[in-house]
Amino acid sequence: MRKQITVVGVGALGSHVVQLVRNLDASIMVVDFDRIEQKNLLSQFHAKAHVGKLKTEAITQTMNFLWGVPLSAKPTKLTFENVGVLLKNSSLVIDCLDNGASRRLVQEHVRKFKYPCLHGALAANGSFGRVIWDEDFVIDDETGQGGATCEDGAHLPFIAVVSSYISLAAQEFINNSKKVGFSISPAGAIRI
Numbered sequence: 001m002r003k004q005i006t007v008v009g010v011g012a013l014g015s016h017v018v019q020l021v022r023n024l025d026a027s028i029m030v031v032d033f034d035r036i037e038q039k040n041l042l043s044q045f046h047a048k049a050h051v052g053k054l055k056t057e058a059i060t061q062t063m064n065f066l067w068g069v070p071l072s073a074k075p076t077k078l079t080f081e082n083v084g085v086l087l088k089n090s091s092l093v094i095d096c097l098d099n100g101a102s103r104r105l106v107q108e109h110v111r112k113f114k115y116p117c118l119h120g121a122l123a124a125n126g127s128f129g130r131v132i133w134d135e136d137f138v139i140d141d142e143t144g145q146g147g148a149t150c151e152d153g154a155h156l157p158f159i160a161v162v163s164s165y166i167s168l169a170a171q172e173f174i175n176n177s178k179k180v181g182f183s184i185s186p187a188g189a190i191r192i
Contacts, residue, residue: 002027003091003174008078008106010055013120014096015045016163017170018059021094022069024174030056031086033077042153078102083109092173093117094166103139110134116173118181120166126155129162129184131169132192136181158186165189 003026007014010032018030032055036046050058056073063069074086078097083105087093093115095106103119110117117134165182172178181192 004029004089005092005094005170005174006031006087006090007094007096008032008086008102009096009098010044010059011040011096011098012043012159013122013163013166014094015055015059016160017094017096017120017166018063018071019045019066020163020167021170021174022063022067024171026091026174027072028063028069029072029074029090030059031074031076031078032056033075039152043156043159078105080105084113087113087115090115092170094170095119096166100139107134107137107139116179118166118169118173120162122155122159122162126158127185129158129165129182131162131165131182131184133179133181136192158184161189 005021005026006029007018008031010018010030018028034055036050036053036055036058038051040046041048046058054075056075060071060073063071087109093110095103095117097103119132119137121130162184165184169180172180183190183192
């Protein structure tokens with residue numbers, strides 16, 4: 001049976017991760033309920049022509065058009081009622097969400113059913129990023145003091161770097177069953 005990578009959240013991190021894991025020997029499923037806004041174009045892998053479309057629909061079209069890579073799309077909000085269906089059969093869950101409540105739903109489910117889960121996280125001010133496996137991941141509660149990393153596009157190069165490390169960790173897991181993580185700052189990365 002072919003492995004399945006489930007990317008939850010295809011915004012700043014997830015939209016870039018999807019394009020970077022496209023060559024792995026695995027099918028890719030994307031889960032997100034959000035629509036593309038004009039401001040998203042500054043830091044997400046979405047096109048101007050897709051403004052107003054569901055992010056899952058847009059990334060599916062883009063991946064098929066550019067590389068002929070089919071994605072399975074679930075354009076729905078992750079909830080307690082549907083998390084089991086959405087994450088079912090995942091060989092690897094990649095959490096690219098930007099809020100604690102949804103991350104908790106993912107974390108509770110993957111821990112209960114022992115799904116491998118890789119979390120990608122960014123500081124709102126672009127000062128650091130993390131690529132960390134679930135067994136070591138502690139969810140931060142939002143304080144309301146930060147801001148979205150995708151508002152003005154200033155952190156796009158750093159978003160791309162963190163997305164690359166998420167994809168590298170996914171590659172190591174899919175190809176070699178090895179779990180590697182990274183702590184990343186604009187000055188560089190440390191393997192953890």
